[in-house]
Amino acid sequence: MGRAPCCEKMGLKKGPWSPEEDNILISYIQNNGHSNWRALPKLAGLLRCGKSCRLRWTNYLRPDIKRGNFTKEEEDTIIKLHENLGNRSVFFLKKKN
Structure with missing residues (x-):
């Protein structure tokens, strides 16, 4: 029993983020917070891995940056x-x- 496979094994999207994906991530975090990054993409409806969502939020989308x-x-x-x-x-x- 281990962790779920990462992005490349599950066919998730890689590469640049679209403005639509950014808006989905921002609105989800504003409404629900970000307590579990691994579960967030599925709950938000994004085809990204949790690490990608966490890095996008932390480095680009956080309002206090x-x-x-x-x-x-x-x-x-x-x-x-x-x-x-x-x-x-x-x-x-x-x-x-």
């Missing part, structure tokens, strides 16, 4: 942290949020 350039304050903070901590500043920023 900031797009565009850094503000002057954000850039100064990054430079200051890098001077003090080196490359470890990335981990500091992740922990802070």
